[in-house]
Amino acid sequence: MPNAIELRGLTRRYAAKTEVVALDTVDLDIAEGGVIGVLGENGAGKTTLTKILATLLFPSEGSARVFGHDVVRDARAVRRVTTAVFGGDRGLYPMLSGGENLRYFGVLNGVHGRALRTRMPEVLEDFGLMDAADRRVETYSKGMRQRLHLCIGLLTRPRLLLLDEPTVGLDPNESARLREVIAGFPRQGTTVVLTSHNLLDIETLADRVVMLAHGRIAHDAGVDDFRRLGGVEAVVTVTTDGSAVLTDELKALGAASTPDGSRLNVPVARWSGEMLARLSHALAGQRIERLDVRTSTLDEAFAVASRTETDAP
Amino acid sequence: MHALFASARNQVAIVLTRATNLATGVVVPLMLMSLLTLPRLHHLDPTTATAVFTGVLLASFWGASLWSGAGILRRERDMGTLAPSVTGRPSALTMLLGKTLGGVVFDIGLIVVTNVLFVLAAGIRLRIAHPFVFMLGVIVVVVCGVASSLMIGALLILSRYAFQLTTALGTPVMLLGGTIIPHDVLPPWAAAIGNVINLAWLQRFMVSTATTPDWSALLIALGLSAAYAAVGIVAVRVMLRWARKEGTLELA
Amino acid sequence: MSWHEILRANARLGWAMLRADWPPLVWLVGALLPEVVRMLVFVAIGSITGGSEGARYALIGCVVLSVAGTCVSAVTDIPAIDVALGTYRTIAAAGVPVFVQYVARALALAAAALVVSVCVAITLGLVTGQPAMIWPLVSRVWMLLPAVAAATMLGLVVIAPAIGSNWEGITYNAATALVTVVSGAVFAVTVPTLQAVGDVLPLTHAIRALRESLTGEPWMGEWMLEFAVATGWCIIGAFVYRAQTARGRRTGRGAYAA
Numbered sequence: 016m017p018n019a020i021e022l023r024g025l026t027r028r029y030a031a032k033t034e035v036v037a038l039d040t041v042d043l044d045i046a047e048g049g050v051i052g053v054l055g056e057n058g059a060g061k062t063t064l065t066k067i068l069a070t071l072l073f074p075s076e077g078s079a080r081v082f083g084h085d086v087v088r089d090a091r092a093v094r095r096v097t098t099a100v101f102g103g104d105r106g107l108y109p110m111l112s113g114g115e116n117l118r119y120f121g122v123l124n125g126v127h128g129r130a131l132r133t134r135m136p137e138v139l140e141d142f143g144l145m146d147a148a149d150r151r152v153e154t155y156s157k158g159m160r161q162r163l164h165l166c167i168g169l170l171t172r173p174r175l176l177l178l179d180e181p182t183v184g185l186d187p188n189e190s191a192r193l194r195e196v197i198a199g200f201p202r203q204g205t206t207v208v209l210t211s212h213n214l215l216d217i218e219t220l221a222d223r224v225v226m227l228a229h230g231r232i233a234h235d236a237g238v239d240d241f242r243r244l245g246g247v248e249a250v251v252t253v254t255t256d257g258s259a260v261l262t263d264e265l266k267a268l269g270a271a272s273t274p275d276g277s278r279l280n281v282p283v284a285r286w287s288g289e290m291l292a293r294l295s296h297a298l299a300g301q302r303i304e305r306l307d308v309r310t311s312t313l314d315e316a317f318a319v320a321s322r323t324e325t326d327a328p
Numbered sequence: 329m330h331a332l333f334a335s336a337r338n339q340v341a342i343v344l345t346r347a348t349n350l351a352t353g354v355v356v357p358l359m360l361m362s363l364l365t366l367p368r369l370h371h372l373d374p375t376t377a378t379a380v381f382t383g384v385l386l387a388s389f390w391g392a393s394l395w396s397g398a399g400i401l402r403r404e405r406d407m408g409t410l411a412p413s414v415t416g417r418p419s420a421l422t423m424l425l426g427k428t429l430g431g432v433v434f435d436i437g438l439i440v441v442t443n444v445l446f447v448l449a450a451g452i453r454l455r456i457a458h459p460f461v462f463m464l465g466v467i468v469v470v471v472c473g474v475a476s477s478l479m480i481g482a483l484l485i486l487s488r489y490a491f492q493l494t495t496a497l498g499t500p501v502m503l504l505g506g507t508i509i510p511h512d513v514l515p516p517w518a519a520a521i522g523n524v525i526n527l528a529w530l531q532r533f534m535v536s537t538a539t540t541p542d543w544s545a546l547l548i549a550l551g552l553s554a555a556y557a558a559v560g561i562v563a564v565r566v567m568l569r570w571a572r573k574e575g576t577l578e579l580a
Numbered sequence: 581m582s583w584h585e586i587l588r589a590n591a592r593l594g595w596a597m598l599r600a601d602w603p604p605l606v607w608l609v610g611a612l613l614p615e616v617v618r619m620l621v622f623v624a625i626g627s628i629t630g631g632s633e634g635a636r637y638a639l640i641g642c643v644v645l646s647v648a649g650t651c652v653s654a655v656t657d658i659p660a661i662d663v664a665l666g667t668y669r670t671i672a673a674a675g676v677p678v679f680v681q682y683v684a685r686a687l688a689l690a691a692a693a694l695v696v697s698v699c700v701a702i703t704l705g706l707v708t709g710q711p712a713m714i715w716p717l718v719s720r721v722w723m724l725l726p727a728v729a730a731a732t733m734l735g736l737v738v739i740a741p742a743i744g745s746n747w748e749g750i751t752y753n754a755a756t757a758l759v760t761v762v763s764g765a766v767f768a769v770t771v772p773t774l775q776a777v778g779d780v781l782p783l784t785h786a787i788r789a790l791r792e793s794l795t796g797e798p799w800m801g802e803w804m805l806e807f808a809v810a811t812g813w814c815i816i817g818a819f820v821y822r823a824q825t826a827r828g829r830r831t832g833r834g835a836y837a838a
Contacts, residue, residue, distance in 0.1 A: 029575060066575070070415050073573045094417050105408025108338070110345040115338070122334035123416030123423070348749035355750065359757035363622070367629040367767035492602075492610025499617040509624045 017083035019175055019206040020045040020068065024077030027063050027230075037063040039230035040077065045223075047082075047174070050197070050207040052221030052238070054214075054313075056321055059227040061210040062101075065179045068208070069099035081175055098124055099177040100168030102161050102184075109153035113144055113163050116152060120167040131170070138166040141196060143189070157184040165193060176200060178209045182216055194219050214313040218242075224313075226320055234320055238313070245315040247282040253298060254278050254305040264297040331418030335426030336433070343396065343434050352392035353438030360384045360508055361446045374455035375538050380508070381443055381454055382465075382534035385436070386527045387507040389473055392435035394494050397477025400427050401485040401567075420568055421561060424478065432473040436466070455538045462537045465530065468546060472526045472553035479560030482567050507531050526552040586676045587684040594658070594685035598692065601657075612696055615649045619700045622766045623708055629767060636713070639704055640794065641765030643717050644727055644787045646700040648756050650693035651731030652782070655686045656739035656752045659821075663743045663835045672825050672836075679821040682736055683814075690728045697721055716794055723790055723799075726806035730782035731759075733813035740820045744835030759783055782809055 022043040029035040038060045045051055055061045066072040067079050070090040078085060084092040107116050114135070121131045139145045142162040152160065161184040168176070178197070182190040190213065197220055200207050211217055217224060217238070224241040226234040234241060242248065253259070259276045270281040279301070283290060343349045364380045365372055372380075401424070404410035413427075414420035447454060456462045484493055503509055504521050506528030511519035522528045529549035536542035570576075581589075602611055619642040626638025659682055662668040672678055698718055705714035734755060742751045762769055762778035764787055769775050778784040789802035828836030 071411055071572060072575050090415075091417075091419070094415060103408070106412060108342060108407060108409060111338075111341055115341055119334055119338040120412060120416075122331055123412060123418065125417040127330040127334065345746065347746045351750045351753035355754050355757045359761055362761045363625050363766050364629065366761075366769075366771070367634070492606050495611070495614045496609050499614045499621060503617055503621050503624065509621060509628070513624055513628060 016047065017080070018044050019047045019082060020208070021080040021083075022077070023079075025064075025067070025074050025079050026076040027060075027067060027072065028075045036230050038067075038074075038227075041227075041230070041232055043225065043232060043235070045206065045208070047206050048204065049201050049222045050209060050220045052217035052224045053208060053210040053227065054217065054224060054317060055210075055227035055233075060230040061227055062179055064227070065099060065101075065177050065208070065210060068093075068175070069097060069177055070094055071099075095125070096174040097177065098168050098171055098173040098175075099179070100164050100181060101179045102164045102181060104157065104160060107152045107160060107163060110151060112149050112151055113139075113155070113159075113166075114148040116163060117148075117166055117170070121170050124167065124171045124173075126170045134170050138169055141169075142166050142192070158186060158189060161185055162189065169196065172200075172203055172205055174205060176205050176207045178207065178211075180211055180213075181209070182211065182213045190216070214317060218313045226317075228321070241320075242311055242313055242316050243285070245311050245319045246284065247311050247315075248285050249283045249308055249310050251281040251283060251294065252278060252307040252309065253281065253301060253303055254307075256302045256304055258302050260301065262297065262300075264293075268293065268297055270297075331416075331422045332426040332429070335413070335423045336430030339400065339427040339430030340434050343431055349392070349396055349435065349438065352388065352395055353435055354442045356391050357384050357388040357439050357442040358446060360387060361443060361450075364508060365446075365450060365452060369450065369452075372452060374453045377447070377452050378454045378456060378538050379510075379531075379535045381447065383508040383531055385439055385443055385466075386469065386531050386534075387502050387505065388439045388442075389432075389436055389469065390476075390501055390505060390507070390527055391498055392439065393432060393473050393477040394480065394498050396435055397428055397431045397473065398481040398484055398494065400424070400431060400477070401481040405485065414568055421564060424564060425474065428474045428477045428481070429470075432470055432477060436470055436473065440466070457539060458537045458541060461541045462534070465534045465537060465546070468533075468549065469530055472530060472549055472556075475553040475557035475560060476526065479556045479563060482560050482563035485567060501525055501527065504528075505531075524552065526556065581675075583676050586674055586681065590681045590684035591687050594688040597661075597685075598688045607692075611650075611654075611692075612699055615646055615696050616700055616703050618649070619643075619646050620704055620707060622760070623704055626766050627708075634767070635708055636710060637768070638766045639708060639710055639713060640717065640791055641763070641787050642704065643697055643701045643721075644724060644783050644790060645760060645763060645765035646697050647693040647724060647728050647731055648759050648783065650689050650696060651686075651728055652735040652738075652756045652759065653752045655689050655732050655735035656748070658682050658685050658689075659736065659739060660743050660748060668836060672828075677818060677822065678825060679736065679814075679818045682821075683732065683817075686732045686736070690732055693728050693731075694721055694724060697724055717790075720790060720793060723793065723803060724786060726803065726810050727783050727786035730786075730806060730810035730813055733810055733817050734759075734782050737813055737817045737820055740817070740824055763787055780809060780812070782806070782813070785809060 020043065022041050025038055025041040027038040029037060053061050053064065063072065067074055067086060068081060070086050070093050073087055081093045082096055086093050117135055118131065121127065121135065126134060136145065139148050142165055144159065144162055144166060147155065147159060152163065155163065165181060182193060185193065194216060197207060209216060209220060221238055224234065224236060224238055225232060234244065255277060257275065257277050259272050259279045261270060261272045265279065265281065268281055270279050272279045281294065361384050364384065401410065404413055413423050416423065504518055505525045506522045511522055511528065526549045529545045529552065532545040533542055533549060536545065622642050622645065623635055623638040627635035630637060662671055671681055674681065698721055701717040702714055705711050705717065735752060738751045738755045739748065742748045759781050760766065762774045762781060763783040764778060765783065769778055785802045785805040789799040789806065792799035792802060824836045828834055831837065
């Protein structure tokens, strides 16, 4: 069974006054099934990678294969198994209605006839566009256009679904709804590659995180392991009656207290039975009113990972 | 086939929202019909009137295919819909052919209706001795129009001066194309240039339907159009390949 | 800024935009050549419908008609671009009526129209075997001044209500086509209705004046009538732009909204 995606020495350069290397000898294997989050700062190469996989762009060097089909030589075979959603204000016919856009792009995505007639109301309902389906897209808000892009992309059940910043322009409820829909795809056999600056998307959906920096893979890890890149898995916040004492034992754990002595923050590198025992021992004697445990976030991990890449020689 | 009809239908839906098509489909035919018939209304014989009818149809359609048909690719790129249109499951060529076909059928339909209404309003009599052959000619005009539009659209899309080049192409073909200006009015060298334009042969065929159909003219028109289509197909493939190489399909 | 400084600034902008949009080679291939060929088509039509006399008739008319492409069609870009770029509100707040500013901006196009006219006279005179007509026509190009003014006013007027809508393209196309048919440039208009329409549209009187001048008849009357037509369309234009701007301010919607 071929991998969903295989990249070998994948390189993409853009000719400009000074040449820009968007992807630099990237090697990557992504097995079928699951959701892979692709992170990176602006200009890291995420969208370039998505465009190459969507057969919109040729690599400059190296190769990219989707289920064994080369994106250059077997582009049509790749398109048969792949759907890409790029979103944004463009890529729709503003003078036509949402329904007309959906009908046309549905055919492009291989859905027509009865299948299209059945799926169209379902996706429109899923994304709250049923009432607006007969309105011209030029009257749609940014969020509505984004949702229409998603309707188009999710008409089919492709083997590979590429989502480029899918929650841009969506409000929190719409984003949550979209995540619910995407979460169902792997169960139906679709591999999802998701690029997003909204780390909640990655955190909620992805099993694996690939971080790009300057066109190269900087990190490739499971979500939990990526989260630990920040150095901590969690932070324990202890609220006292104002009499918190920063003991040597707590200092050894890396704890810090607020100036007024009301709170202690103890970072936890990795949870274990031993860690729990040490913490319990260190906090004995403190007048604890409340204890909160906050799992470290991908934002924190991303910030640390980005700084590491920036600071790297 | 689904893809061909879907893209044709999509293009018709688009042009229905654009009043500009009325310029090429109504205004220009009305203007040309007026200029060619009003000065001689009292002594216009049916055969000449039919030649004017078909000449205006072809000349107006040439303008329409330049501004409407050949502009399809450029407008799709400007809207950001070119990329998804040419990288979907159906082949890029099928989608582009379908869109061009939709635009061409709409334009020709509009011009025919305009011309018919004009001759009715002006009381002009036409002579169509072979109606079915005439209709075949109209269908061939559609086919040839798709070929021309595809070729020009593909060749123009990458030029920064597409608008200016389109303007530059329009009127010379109207002069030399043998449609509203018969070749016997032109100097021989100009008429010779006109003979590589499929419109000239189409007009020759359409005019001949008033008496004895000139099938060789039809065949030459089809042959030339096939050549245009071949150039167009190659140009589309080259254009798409180049765009994928340079990253200029302008996704978002 | 004083009113004449504003108008000078608009005139300079018009010239700069003409140079930017139409570099010399592009103007030659994309504007001048097509216009010359278009006029040749009309002269050929004149020849088809009226023989050699028809060709001569159309040649004279087309030297005047050639200004329509620039003054009626191209001039419509001036307000359309301001609306599209969002600069209309700045123009409207400048203290000089918008319409007057646009007329100043159109001066470059008007000059280009006269150049086209001269080129048409020379080229068509040679190509149609009427070289003797060239000098009499070229030496009378100054007579086109009121025609250029009237056509420019018409172009600015017809585009005003359509800016930002789907109807932009069809307005100036329809106006140019109408002028072509009813102006008497290509054939002598004898239908009373068409004559009446032509009498209030640009070019008709200028064409008659030119024909009369060429045959040694009194032409001043028709020439002044062309000025009158220009004045009429100028008044309409001033009113239309004032009304559109006021409506934009009042409703906050549409192409002219601030």
